Amino acid sequence: xxxxxxxxxxxxLSARPPKRAVDPRKPYAFLVEPECTATGVVEDVATxxxxxxxxxxxxxxxxxxxxxxxxxxxxxxxxxQIDFALARLxxxxxxxxxxxxxxxxxxxxxxxxxxxxxxxxxxxxxxxxENHPSLCTQDALAFxxxxxxxxxxxxxxxxxxxxxxxxLNKRMTLDDFRRAVDFLRGHAIAVRAFILLRPPYLxxxxxxxxxxxxxxxxxxxxxGCCSVVPTRAGNGLMEQLAEAGHFTPPSLASIxxxxxxxxxxxxxxxxxxxxxxxxxxxxxxxxxxxxARLQRMNLSQQPEPPVSCTCQT
Numbered sequence: 001x002x003x004x005x006x007x008x009x010x011x012x013l014s015a016r017p018p019k020r021a022v023d024p025r026k027p028y029a030f031l032v033e034p035e036c037t038a039t040g041v042v043e044d045v046a047t048x049x050x051x052x053x054x055x056x057x058x059x060x061x062x063x064x065x066x067x068x069x070x071x072x073x074x075x076x077x078x079x080x081q082i083d084f085a086l087a088r089l090x091x092x093x094x095x096x097x098x099x100x101x102x103x104x105x106x107x108x109x110x111x112x113x114x115x116x117x118x119x120x121x122x123x124x125x126x127x128x129x130e131n132h133p134s135l136c137t138q139d140a141l142a143f144x145x146x147x148x149x150x151x152x153x154x155x156x157x158x159x160x161x162x163x164x165x166x167x168l169n170k171r172m173t174l175d176d177f178r179r180a181v182d183f184l185r186g187h188a189i190a191v192r193a194f195i196l197l198r199p200p201y202l203x204x205x206x207x208x209x210x211x212x213x214x215x216x217x218x219x220x221x222x223x224g225c226c227s228v229v230p231t232r233a234g235n236g237l238m239e240q241l242a243e244a245g246h247f248t249p250p251s252l253a254s255i256x257x258x259x260x261x262x263x264x265x266x267x268x269x270x271x272x273x274x275x276x277x278x279x280x281x282x283x284x285x286x287x288x289x290x291x292a293r294l295q296r297m298n299l300s301q302q303p304e305p306p307v308s309c310t311c312q313t
Contacts, residue, residue, distance in 0.1 A: 004167050004201050005246070007237060009058040012169065015236035020066050022051045024077045028067040030085035032092050034299060036269060037126070038190070038224065042299050046092040046124075048085040050078060053108045055101030057132055059156075060168045061199060063235040064100035072107045079116040086120065094126040096154075103129035103153075104139040111139065118146035128152040128192070133172050133180035141187055152190035154227070155180055160217045161210045164201050174217070181221045192225035193218040197258055197272075198250035199231050200241045207250050211258045219267040228258050229273045230280055252281040252290060259294060260303045271298045283311035 022028050029049040034042050054068035082097070097117070101108050109117070121127045131140070131153050144151040157177055159165050165174070184191050195214045198207025211228060218226050230250050233239050241247035255272055262270035272294055281287035286309035293304055 004163060005244075006167055007060060007169060009169070012058045012060060012237050015240055016065070017236055019068065022067055022069060024051055024069055024073045025080050025084070027051055027081045027085050030089060032089050035094070035271070036299050036301050037094065038269070040301070043094060044090070044092040045094040045096060045128075046085070046089050047096040047098060048082060050081050050097060050099040052078070052099040052101055053105075055132075056105070056107075057102075057169075057171055059158075059170050061158075061196065061231055061235070061238060063232070063238075065235075068100050072110075075110045075112050076116075078109055078113050079120060082117065082120050091123075093124065094128070095121065095124045096128040098130050098154075102131045102135045104131050104135045104137060104143070106139070111142070114143050114146055118143065122148050124149050126150045126152055126190075128154060130154040130156075132156070133176045136180040136183050140184065140189060144187065144189055150190060152192060152225075153184055154192045154194060155223075157193040157214055157218055157223075158196045159199050159210055160214045161199075161202070161206075164199055164210070167201065168199065178221050181223060185222050190225075191223045192227060193223045195226055195228050197228050197230045197254060198248070200238070200247040204248070204251060204254055208254050208257055212261055215258075215262050215265065215270065216267075219265065223268065225269040225271070226262065227271045227273055228255075228262065230255055230277070232276070232279070249280060252277075252287065255280060256290065256294065256306065259297055263297065263301055263303050269301060274298070283309060285309055286311060 027048050028051050032044050032046045035045045037043050053072045054065050103109050126149055127147055133155050158168055181191050197211045215226050238247055259272045277291055286307050289307045293307055297304055
């Protein structure tokens with residue numbers, strides 16, 4: 001692989017379009033959707049996308065900053081956001097509190113809010129939060145101890161390609177990831193991982209290969225669940241990379257292959273992120289049926305025969 005360009009925080013920030021308007025007392029989105037849980041049963045999972053302080057890590061491919069605040073939210077804002085969402089959502093057995101950054105960043109989620117958040121989590125069997133591997137500290141244990149259900153932490157592994165991981169500006173090594181998983185699992189906290197399918201600088205074939213290698217690495221490290229995220233444009237710098245020939249989104253065929261082969265590993269749950277998956281298909285005839293197939297495989301955790309179409313894409 002030829003020498004790849006390296007982008008600084010300033011480069012990444014300067015390429016961004018403006019942020020969206022948000023209210024620190026309301027989540028920017030919330031929903032309930034089915035998921036195959038750790039017990040193998042499909043159950044409803046609530047997801048609350050908390051309005052929160054922007055993540056201090058400027059990852060090259062990230063677009064979550066669009067719905068963040070520049071400054072820390074006030075004490076009480078996060079519990080208020082959870083109340084707002086739960087009052088409008090149907091019941092669910094599990095919940096994800098995703099805050100576009102790191103739950104255990106004290107400038108994001110105030111320690112003083114932990115008891116109020118935990119109290120609202122009492123009805124849920126599992127509470128899933130997201131966090132950078134370098135911020136898995138004693139704060140995770142403090143929050144775990146307040147919960148009645150199982151705490152699970154979602155970590156961004158992204159890719160095990162050593163050069164690409166470095167160029168993503170994630171400020172994490174594979175050893176950092178292993179240490180975080182060891183720490184969490186050693187304290188009875190479950191772990192899931194986010195894995196990118198075809199991040200910048202990889203061909204279509206390489207994208208599939210390294211996504212599967214990343215799945216295997218995550219399971220070897222002790223992760224119980226992996227969510228494969230097709231890499232998208234939309235944050236400014238990714239468009240620049242596309243124009244320079246350094247980034248092309250994965251095909252729907254690659255998304256299907258990675259989910260199928262990930263499930264065949266039979267080492268843990270594997271999901272593919274289907275948000276806005278329509279942007280990845282080129283054939284309107286088979287695209288909806290192929291999306292439905294992916295969703296069924298997400299829920300059943302079993303491969304299915306492919307959808308037949310003359311498009312061959």
